[in-house]
Amino acid sequence: xxxxxxxxxxxxxxxxxxxxxxxxxxxxxxxxxxxxxxxxxxxxxxxxxxxxxxxxxxxxxxxxxxxxxxxxxxxxxxxxxxxxxxxxxxxxxxxxxxxxxxxxxxxxxxxxxxxxxxxxxxxxxxxxxxxxxxxxxxxxxxxxxxxxxxxxxxxxxxxxxxxxxxxxxxxxxxxxxxxxxxxxxxxxxxxxxx
Numbered sequence: 001x002x003x004x005x006x007x008x009x010x011x012x013x014x015x016x017x018x019x020x021x022x023x024x025x026x027x028x029x030x031x032x033x034x035x036x037x038x039x040x041x042x043x044x045x046x047x048x049x050x051x052x053x054x055x056x057x058x059x060x061x062x063x064x065x066x067x068x069x070x071x072x073x074x075x076x077x078x079x080x081x082x083x084x085x086x087x088x089x090x091x092x093x094x095x096x097x098x099x100x101x102x103x104x105x106x107x108x109x110x111x112x113x114x115x116x117x118x119x120x121x122x123x124x125x126x127x128x129x130x131x132x133x134x135x136x137x138x139x140x141x142x143x144x145x146x147x148x149x150x151x152x153x154x155x156x157x158x159x160x161x162x163x164x165x166x167x168x169x170x171x172x173x174x175x176x177x178x179x180x181x182x183x184x185x186x187x188x189x190x191x192x193x194x
Contacts, residue, residue, distance in 0.1 A: 033060050039188075071170050119145065136158030
């Protein structure tokens with residue numbers, strides 16, 4: 001491992017520990033802070049939503065080890081809303097439309113990840129998976145940070161009425177993704193529109 005990569009990993013670990021210490025702790029059980037979307041958490045997470053720049057409404061960010069090591073986005077979006085907000089007025093952002101096809105909803109999530117400064121995010125292994133009673137689409141994510149750290153992820157999107165319910169989990173592929181995936185699978189299986 002190069003010195004630059006070691007410095008990045010050490011910095012990520014330090015920021016991760018600090019981020020969890022300052023976030024609001026979320027106890028195991030039903031989590032319903034993303035207006036209209038409930039998930040069941042099997043263990044304690046930290047709500048680090050305050051760290052999202054210009055936080056969009058109805059988007060929450062949870063983490064166990066800090067946002068550079070693992071992030072779970074829980075969102076309930078109305079038409080015209082996004083998982084991200086632009087840094088300034090001149091920067092376009094992906095927005096949800098009620099008439100999006102399932103494929104376009106997946107592309108919308110991928111475009112949001114690109115807007116989060118992740119490099120060349122890709123969706124693969126699209127497959128049907130319900131979110132409660134609503135039919136949805138599950139897919140895997142492959143991307144990397146600007147520094148070259150490989151990131152893996154999984155996501156589930158489903159529409160109820162004109163709202164898009166979104167769950168996205170991303171983490172470095174080397175350890176954190178695989179270590180937390182069994183728990184994330186249970187969270188995705190528990191998701192339901194409120």
